Amino acid sequence: DAKTTQPTSMDCAEGRAANLPCNHSTISGNEYVYWYRQIHSQGPQYIIHGLKNNETNEMASLIITEDRKSSTLILPHATLRDTAVYYCIVSLYRGSQGNLIFGKGTKLSVKP
């Protein structure tokens, strides 16, 4: 699986959009980009995933660059409850039996 690079930490003001970047320059053509988050020692929570098109769901939007070497997770109106560690993961669709390789992620702090 390709590796990802994320900033260690980020701050965001409550009510503003949080934009979390991720670099995955060695991603292969059949690998997906997944985002999970972990709120203070709870189990990780799935947010969104995509292959090459931008994706949006009720939690977030995922913007993937045309060359697929980077992506951005957007939380449109961050709340205090969005404070968490966000993991960007690149993995084959059901590849390696669907195993996820977690890095250290980005610690997002949403401040009032």
Add this chain to the structure above:
Amino acid sequence: NAGVTQTPKFQVLKTGQSMTLQCAQDMNHEYMSWYRQDPGMGLRLIHYSVGAGITDQGEVPNGYNVSRSTTEDFPLRLLSAAPSQTSVYFCASRKGETQYFGPGTRLLVL
């Protein structure tokens, strides 16, 4: 649905003791897995199963055993606990592209 449940929530063991961490899911998912998370680190895969009767090793399998006799249950056994196994353990099941994680078991080995 209760989702993915794990017991116990906390456990303290002495070096050399054995124990079983329980994991159950009521979503009829075929794929289940166990991860461990050490302080300040991401999750690392211990073992996984793609269905009843089928298990395989992940990144850090040494010191752990698993079995999968039913779709619902995927217990993780520590054969002889060591201080290096002090960690938080997460169980997960998967449907499609989404993995669902349990609340975790905090294990301290003295």
